[in-house]
Amino acid sequence: MSQPYRIPGRGLINRDRSVSFTFDGREIPGYEGDTIASALLANGEIMVGRSFKYHRPRGIVGAGGDDPAAMVQIGSDPASTDPNVMVTTREIHAGLEARSQNCWPSLKHDVGVLNDVFMRFFPAGFYYKTFMGSDRFRWLNWMTFEPFIRRAAGLGKSPTKPDPDSYESVNRHCDVLVIGAGPAGLAAAANAARSGARVILVEETDRLGGSLNATDPDGTTIGGKAPADWIADQTAKLAEHPEVTVLTQTTAFGYYAMNFVGLIERVKDHLPEHRRDRRQPRQRVWRVRAKQVVLATGAIERPLVFNENDRPGIMLAGAVRTFLNRYGVLAGKRVLIFTNNDSAWQTAFDIRAAGGEVAGIVDLRRELNEAMALRALKAGIAVYPRTAIVGTHGRHRIDSAFVSSLDDNGNVRGSRSRIECDLIAVSGGWNPNVALFAQSRGKLKWDEELASFRPGLSWQQERSAGACNGTLELQEVLAEGSKAGLEAARAADFTVRAIRQPEVRTDAVETLNLVPVWQVPSGLPREKTKAFVDLQDDVKASDLQLATEEGYDSVEHTKRYTTQGMGTDQGKISNVNAFGIMAEARGITVPEVGTTTFRQPYRPVTIGALGGQHVGAHFMPRRGTPMHAWHLEQKAIFEPVGDWLRARAYPKPGESFHDAVQREAKAARTTAGILDATTLGKIDIRGKDARTFLNRVYTNAWSKLAPGRCRYGLMLGEDGMVSDDGVTACIADDHFHMTTTTGGAASVLQKLEDYLQTEWPDLDVWLTTVTEQWAVAAVCGPKAEEIVASVVEGIDLDPEEFPFMTWQDGTVGGIPVRVFRVSFTGETSYEINIPATYGRWLWEELIAAGKPHGLTPYGTEAMHLLRAEKGFIIVGQETDGTVTPGDLRMDWAVAKKKGDFIGKRSLSRSDTVRDDRKQLVGLLTVDGDHVPMEGAQIIGTPEEPAPPVPMLGHVTSAYFSPNLGRSIAMAMVKRGGQRMGETVWIARLGDKPVPAKIVHYDFLGDAVGEAA
């Protein structure tokens, strides 16, 4: 028979729409509105997986986000399969495929269950005590065992192909954020909304109403209306306010500093394939900054910890009620109630009202509420006061429970009797759901009546209302919710008047009268008792006790030693029980034990959703110059430099990268080359103190640089180490144009601003980044003058008129340009700056004009080669944060007489003035065809001795120079400056060291000739 556990006429599912899905390949029928859990239960299936450690059968325990261990793998597509999905929170739809996980070969027959058989040898933390290798068997160490342990651990399986779905994150500001849409949250939202405030109401499940959806619809009215009608009313009212946003399927997962709350909305997961809008993301993260927050997150029922309490068929009493009233499923044919408080009795009454069978109420308490007992009697329910369940039976689902009565001391008295049942509904009390409150850094306080923690002192702008605040009576819950909504709106500067509260009439049990029992006695010795606290990670009460006895007694140590609360549920239903058991073991109170830290996220959040849209092409900007498209058209090879993509070389069809670089570098020196130099950082510096400023940030002097002139400068860190370099031009006395390295553009500006704003606020200097305002084409080589002359107007290029290290204004086709006569290659060179939008046009003008002269575009690799031939450094290649100007043998760039500059003091420290520091030199390998590896280490012997090998330095740059017809290299070598002409050796992996001669690094100067 299909869905034999479904109760006619009950539940909020849509019985007009049948939906089926598969579980472990079997087709399971259900209805629209079912979760996987409710549909499975409707069909009598309760076992869904295996536990983490002992591979014990695990069934459905909760009815929503409270379930600890009923998880499945969804889907089988390697790209979109989802592990560890809670069956109680996932709605079913056609085509849904669910599979049990952490079991092999199948759910019912799992070899991992061997762990269970040997459970007694695997107590908490057993792995710390073995597998470390012994004197006799060293190899029997962790490396031998780890692979097996790892394979046994883990729950579901990761996808193995990239995720086909997309995600997004959005930012929202609001006045009042209400989290949880149960009666308290709805009342809060409705009341805040009346003020006109921007309200966001967040609900984790697919419908508003919270606990009201789980109550017997015939037993309660609100303002004379059935709960469902009241919810509909509230929903309609909220819809009237344009400033209200209601989000279902959305979890508030993190309460961060300054009322910043992260929400995750599941946009499509619950929909069948054909109803998923392709334009919508799979999930969406809402980053909400709320003026005020109302927490209305309800309470979470905690189970009782008793012997053999982990078998499938043992469920929270509230969950049984939820499945019955919300989903129309009575999860058992014969239900035994086990409790220490009044609330679970309601489950018995609801079951009877729905025509189900109750095997009895086993209550740990001696004093029972008389009215309730009478009601049970009337309903024909057997009541067992002062009685405990001391054991259960049934492999994949329980078939009976063993009960014993308790004596005055709470110990088992007399013999066990057996009660047949296929479901045990358990309640150990209710824990206010304080996770978000605690994340907000609010202080918890212990509540004796609840025997649980509830919100105490607030830390942020929030208030708790309803069950999460420890309030359980519906009338009060509504009042508290309304009040919280009004107060929040007012605190957010809105005015709103209170209105009359609807009256609640209910026959539901609203009392608690809880007598805490942290561990139910079993009458058995500890080692024979299998009383589970954390059902996912298989933590038993005895594990917590063992940990305490062994000295892992601080709550964090106990948690870590036993893994209590460290599973995907983060101990939602189990932690308070664990604290209680720890307290008993230590002979102190629960508040003295304290809690572990409530960490974000409240519930696991999809990693892809956190990445949002910042993935793939949007991960980081790919900055291209205005000429980028041209480079693409030429099929250039690119390299990332900082955020930029720069053309590295322009190989012709069939040409190798190496050959292209050689050709380009040769052309630049023999005819003409053109480089896209747009990416250099450019900072516009203005103000009457600009010169003073430059004097302080560069190592050399800037007081006398005349307008129209340019100068090269080195920048140091406070430690005296070179941090950037570049050419700066004087535009006017109070106006300079600074260039930085491509990679350093942002950090240099940031550093300079930092100094201006914090160290030298007295200076009249203004910095503007203009990197992207100018496009720059650098034309160099013997034909450069001719080519540039044919394009640029208004500048006399005669070197007499336009000497090296000056700049001039001109025009190209009427567009103003600024031309710098500086050079990074050693050749005559013009860096033509034009407003960026004309970049490509200028580039093509130059290409066209240069064609007859053999103008060759060259990329960054040829640029590196050309500058190395000339012995120019690249900051970040020759330098690494440990190199002073002296080390570069660029003392000429450090002014001796001017005042202070950044890094000056450090240059005179004892270590920086050492004369055996590494210094920059040129290297010529004896075999001129051999190009050493950049990064190779330099040693002082022709053979490589056994390590540790004393290292003299390393190769910073190395190329085959087409213009010199041999290899050249730059290197940092100990005392390099004093070793000219000496031979050193470059170490190689698996080969003999390569001999090389130390020379000056200007290879176009005398270096090569001298060495030859």
Added chain:
Amino acid sequence: MKRYSALELIRQGLGGHRGWDRVWRKPEPKPSYDAVIIGGGGHGLATAYYLAKLHGMTNIAVVEKGWIGGGNSGRNTTIIRSNYLFDESAAIYNHALNLWNGLGQELNFNIMMSHRGVLNLAHDEGEMRQLKRRVEANRLNGVDSEWLDAKEVKNFCPSINISGDIRYPVLGGTLQRSGGVNRHDGVVWGYARAADALGVDILQQTEVTGILTEAGEVTGIETTRGTIRTPKVASVTAGHTSVMASMLDIRLPVESHPLQALVSEPIKPILNCVVMSNAVHVYCSQSDKGELVIGAGIDAQLSYTQRGNLDIIEHQMASLMELFPIFSRLRMMRQWGGIVDVCPDASPIISKTPVKGFYVNGGWGTGGWKATPGSGHVFADLIAKDEPNRIAAPFAIDRFTTGALVAEHGAAAVAH
């Protein structure tokens, strides 16, 4: 101390696990000790262990304000490697790596040392050059390290995305096969148990509130449980190094930043090594429990608040997607933060101070876990002999005045 072994587990299993010893005692503070170590993290406990074991100083105490291992030791992602660029760093981290090897056996506590290999990826020419330089320096220093090209990276770690069209394609990387991860709590507890067995008092829930001196020499400490006399005080307080030093008016060039990490839900084994990337800025490994353990760089602001925030995590996850798009559907289960103390040269401080009898070990920044045994070993030597040994000497605080920095960050540019 009852020794742990498989046999003992079986014996205890048959006896209901009632016969295990306490891992460490819960002593009352004595009025005086020969030395006091402030900070019950891995480094502090290792220091105590080696002081007791190798230097015969057993009348000593470790003073911890909370519970041992509650600082960075219990919050870190346990990446262990020693392939540092400079001789000084290579020496100390390799010393540590050698000690890690076999430490579980020595302590008779399984620290789950897994030498599964650490990959450092290169994403541009500059990084390639730097990493190759490092590999060569490592090789000549006798440190295990090798270069892999992109294909070899993929072979070693099949789940990495090496496609050429990601923003920063993987061009290659370094591999230290002997690197890996271990179990942070196991290390803390193992050292604590072994130190306790040698007579060291571990005083938890005891905060140091002042350091006493007379005529420029240490004479004791003030704690929340009273005054303790001692001629030697050693601070090993990670994120609070500068706070401790300031008790004696010593200024250290240390900045304290939050550093965050997170784990995913547990899944079956999918990632069998540690992967680190600087350009993309994320690192990842998989714990024995099955969780992906993910971290990145420090939060920019200075803070003592051990708390996570969202934007750093979001960026970290976007970075992870670059390298591991297959992890997109997995879920973050828990996030947290620790406070790391960073020196200007990103190298630690292991040093005497101007106050006689006051020693400092700190400034390990984002990457001190891997040094734990080595750090404790050389620090114990320094405390016992009042002189740094060859390995510790380069990390003295006078380097900030002489300029003899061990500037790993600029040169190697890799954290952790």
